[in-house]
Amino acid sequence: MQTEFTTLTLADQVEAKIISYIEDRGLKPGDTLPTEFELVNTFGVSRNVVREAMSRLRMLGLIQTRPKRGIIITEPPLLNGLKKVFNPNLFKLQTIKEMMGLRIALEVGISDFIFNNRTEKLIEELEQIVAQQKNISIDMLSVEDEMRFHTKIYEMAGNQFIIQLNEIIQPIFVFARQNYQSNFAPVNNQLRDSNEIITHEDLLCLIRENRKNDYREAIRTHLIPYWEFISNKTV
Amino acid sequence: MQTEFTTLTLADQVEAKIISYIEDRGLKPGDTLPTEFELVNTFGVSRNVVREAMSRLRMLGLIQTRPKRGIIITEPPLLNGLKKVFNPNLFKLQTIKEMMGLRIALEVGISDFIFNNRTEKLIEELEQIVAQQKNISIDMLSVEDEMRFHTKIYEMAGNQFIIQLNEIIQPIFVFARQNYQSNFAPVNNQLRDSNEIITHEDLLCLIRENRKNDYREAIRTHLIPYWEFISNKTV
DNA sequence: ATCGTTTTATTTGTCCTACAAATAGAACGA
DNA sequence: TCGTTCTATTTGTAGGACAAATAAAACGAT
Known part of the structure; x- marks a missing residue:
């Protein structure tokens, strides 16, 4: 060993x-x-x-x-160790991409959980978040607004372990936006041109209207920029 | 703190x-x-x-x-800590359910990754696994056969972190089958009666034929017994 | 006899000194 | 110049000492 x-x-x-x-x-x-x-x-x-x-x-x-x-x-908190070593500075690009991958997989995978756990209160909280977010450039939100929205989505799913996991890996996205900004812009532009962008408003709407199947499709589209980032071999 | x-x-x-x-x-x-x-x-x-x-x-x-x-x-292996504390004996039922939830979310969420990474070799390996598995009772495979199939699925997705995560949380399923067997049987019977069971053969077939959308639906159906387990408040 | 208080013994938390083992770098020699 | 030997530094392990916390026992008052 x-x-x-x-x-x-x-x-x-x-x-x-x-x-x-x-x-x-x-x-x-x-x-x-x-x-x-x-x-x-x-x-x-x-x-x-x-x-x-x-x-x-x-x-x-x-x-x-x-x-x-x-x-x-004692019953161990499962993610103590991960939390302590989670420092994007120490990661190689491959690791960062894998974290992105994990995030995509989780967020797509929890769709059913969201609709199972959906409550009026949670939807209202999500509406609040969407209402307060501001574009910093065209179709581009601040990292904080992004985090707030997606964190609430995880919260709606209701799985404490996944919520914690999301909290821990969050810094990866701040890190990626800071260091690989240029990799996201072209995909965004392309999506906008073909009118395929799914916004937080769109996602909120689908959740509010209980359109489970549409949401499952929409969240995948929403995450395409990250998908492109991890698929891009040249970065 | x-x-x-x-x-x-x-x-x-x-x-x-x-x-x-x-x-x-x-x-x-x-x-x-x-x-x-x-x-x-x-x-x-x-x-x-x-x-x-x-x-x-x-x-x-x-x-x-x-x-x-x-x-x-050094670049830290991210899951060292989780691996060391992962002992289902120490978990309360809620934690076990959350692990199940994580597994469902991941396996549904990696569907796109599987079809992105699909190679002839991996499909053949999966065929091997399916060919060698044996029913221990009607529609019931041994834990080992279950593990082998799903582990290969994760392998096809190609994300090392998720692969490791799956390896670590595997014992939960052995544990759950041993301790909560009775909770899975009724769901299985019900599914069989309504002819809704999706087998490993079915999933393999969809992967082989590159039917991405059908697979995404099928894997959700395949995991219904686990879904029922975590949703069941009375367990 | 019961309940509250004090004492005692045990166990972890911290500090210290000492030495062994490994090894990076310096000194040395062919 | 290159390989070898030596030296100094640094981590790994051992063992002793005492402080602090506290569970359990002993004690005392009602």
Whole structure:
């Protein structure tokens, strides 16, 4: 499992053993793990090593530690790790494109969820957002307005995990617009010329009128610029 | 940010500061961080604390450490953290349903990707998989056959991140079939009675014949049992 | 006897020192 | 100039010490 450039430290090993320990015994949130001293004895390593390993699991939200009480297993927030490493500066273009791809797939894929969860209140909130957005140039909204609209769409879908995932990967779009602006403009112009642009207003309208099938088609069209971005081999 | 039940340890604080340090300076993979001793001095904490924080970032794949060379920033594998905490035993039902939801959304959402990436080779591989699968009861495949088919579908979509995400959340379906089997049977029967079942053979056929629009509809139908599972409030 | 308070023992959080192991870079030599 | 050896630096691991928190036990008053 270990590649030739990484060495497996004792902390790595202890960490893996603890994770296995939890899985193998089918432990559940609320159950306790052995104390640091017991772990030191069973693994035959220094307390430092055990503490490094536990520190990692603690960060991931897999355990909680309290003096005297010991180490308690908790239901982990699933995206803690992703959130911490999500820094577009560190990503190569391929990764950025894959994030775009994920976003397209999710937003197309949640269409059914939206219409299943649709409430008057949510629609009104979406109307508010659409009403307040301003074009900064022709058919071009500010990043913030874009984010606000799409975030609300995810909210309507109602899946907390997907909502969080969207929140975490949002910065990718700010980043892409800042760094690859030129890649979006031509597609937009082309779409406008052929009168194919689907605006937020259009999407809102379809949601309000409960036109599920039309929405599924429309959201795909709306996302075409991103699709072009990830398909463009020359960027 | 700190809730009333969690205390922010020094390691938590140092970890956060290092992450900000990387973001604020716009550091990139290959760049180096200060040495442990320098961090000890700048933060005024013990080496232990610094090491706990770096140990976490190391685990996430954000940095690499080597004697004499110091601490080097790397492009982080995005799903390291999720992979480590992904243990269905620890999840409440709501979380399991959300994972199901994610899977449905993704699999519906990647339809366009599949037809964009479709190659003769991949189609043949999918044919192989479908040819080798065996019914364990009427219209019911083994978990392994299910996995093999859908994993190949994700592979056809070609998005590495989504492929990894699918690999990580796979255990949820094994888990759900083992623990909530009874929730799938009635839906399946109902679908069979109304002759609405879409099999893997049907999906393969649509892919082979390049019938993109039909596939988009078919995959939604194919996933109805899962949809019912997550919509069922009484489970 | 019960309830509230104090004490005690345990456990994690932090600091420190020491040494081993790896290695980048300098010094050296052919 | 190139390959080798040496040196200094840096991370990895060990172990000891004490502080802080707190669960559980002991205690005391009503």
